[in-house]
Amino acid sequence: MQYVLADTGVWYAMFDPRDQHWDDTQEKEELLDLFGLVIPWPTLYETLRTRMVSNRSALQHLQEYLRRPQVVFLDDSSYREEALDLAFSSALRNFRPLSMVDCLIRLMLEDVNVRVDYLATCNERDFADVCHKRHIEMF
Secondary structure (H helix, E strand, O other): OOEEEEOHHHHHHHHOOOOOOHHHHHHHHHHHOOOEEEEEHHHHHHHOOHHHHOOHHHHHHHHHHHOOOOEEEEOOOOOHHHHHHHHHHHHHOOOOOOOHHHHHHHHHHHOOOOOOOEEEOOOHHHOHHHHHHHOOEEO
C-alpha cells in the first residue's frame, strides 16, 4: 500500500465548503481513498479549531473519515523540539517563516523511516524542496 500525508489545509478544504480550496479538493477526496493516510497529530490540533467544531456537518464528515481502517496517526513526539527550533530559525535567520506544524511535517517527510509516497497540500511552496529530495509526489 502507498501512503499519503495530508497537510492541515487539506482538511479545511475537504470538509468546509467555505474554504477557498473546497472545489479543488472534492475530486482529490476520492483519490485519497486509494491510499493509506498518515496523519500527524498536530494537523488535527490545527484542524479541530473553533470554526471546524462549530460546523456540525463538516465535523461529522471528518470524524467518519478519520475512523477508516487505512488511517494511521503518526506520533510527533520525537520531532517536537527540532520543529520548534526550526520554526524560530526559519523565520528569524532564514527569512522563510514556517509554522511549527509545517516544520514538523517537513521533518517527518525528511525521515526515511516514515513511509510517505505522496503529500496532499494546498501549500506546495513550503514542502516542494523536501518532497523533491525524497521523491514524494505532491497533489
